[in-house]
């Protein structure tokens with residue numbers, strides 16, 4: 001049943017960058033986009049959560065009315081590889097004193113999160129240093145497995161990537177999404193206890209955004225690179241009974257036609273195995289409602 005109350009309860013998820021590794025503008029990537037990882041999560045209460053700060057975050061910033069009133073933004077970083085932090089120096093709200101941006105991420109054994117973000121803005125790389133941003137920028141390392149911020153509950157699990165990386169589960173009012181990118185699920189090679197733990201983490205999510213950089217056919221040449229296949233994503237979605245699956249972190253070499261092909265195959269497989277899961281190819285501008 002759809003009522004006004006139901007509508008007011010909707011969580012909106014919008015993709016601003018779905019590409020992995022490096023931005024790839026050009027005619028082959030017009031449909032799914034060339035910007036790297038960035039996802040906006042907007043709660044009905046107005047709370048704004050951003051997942052990763054790849055180059056897609058620039059356009060997200062431009063879409064926000066950040067010069068009037070106060071924006072309070074929570075940014076969760078999965079890890080600190082370029083394709084997940086490189087857009088931050090171009091995030092408009094960071095330049096306005098009205099705004100507060102809380103940046104949260106995993107502990108790194110060598111540098112504090114503030115130093116990592118600051119380093120990419122040192123004069124040799126970028127003309128504006130972190131200390132010259134006018135917004136209030138707060139940094140927090142995530143220590144616990146779950147915590148609450150504003151209206152959401154956040155759970156984390158370590159991803160299987162090259163270097164410390166987190167996956168996130170965000171829950172609000174009985175709805176949940178899992179953001180699980182830059183992880184090598186390797187369903188046929190991973191220890192079954194770990195697979196069980198991952199399935200339990202994802203179980204019942206309304207939306208799973210999952211690393212789908214390769215196909216099973218490509219994977220043997222890419223084993224150990226820290227990424228999954230679309231087949232892994234589909235397997236996990238079925239096992240964990242998620243409602244919607246978004247294939248994410250497209251390989252920079254992947255053309256729109258190839259992503260379309262992955263999507264077709266993924267939907268065929270899901271239809272064969274599950275009545276309830278639908279598959280989407282994450283693309284810039286795509287908005288999913290939970």
Ligand SMILES: [Zn+2]
Nearest residue numbers: 020021083182
């Ligand atoms: Zn990445």
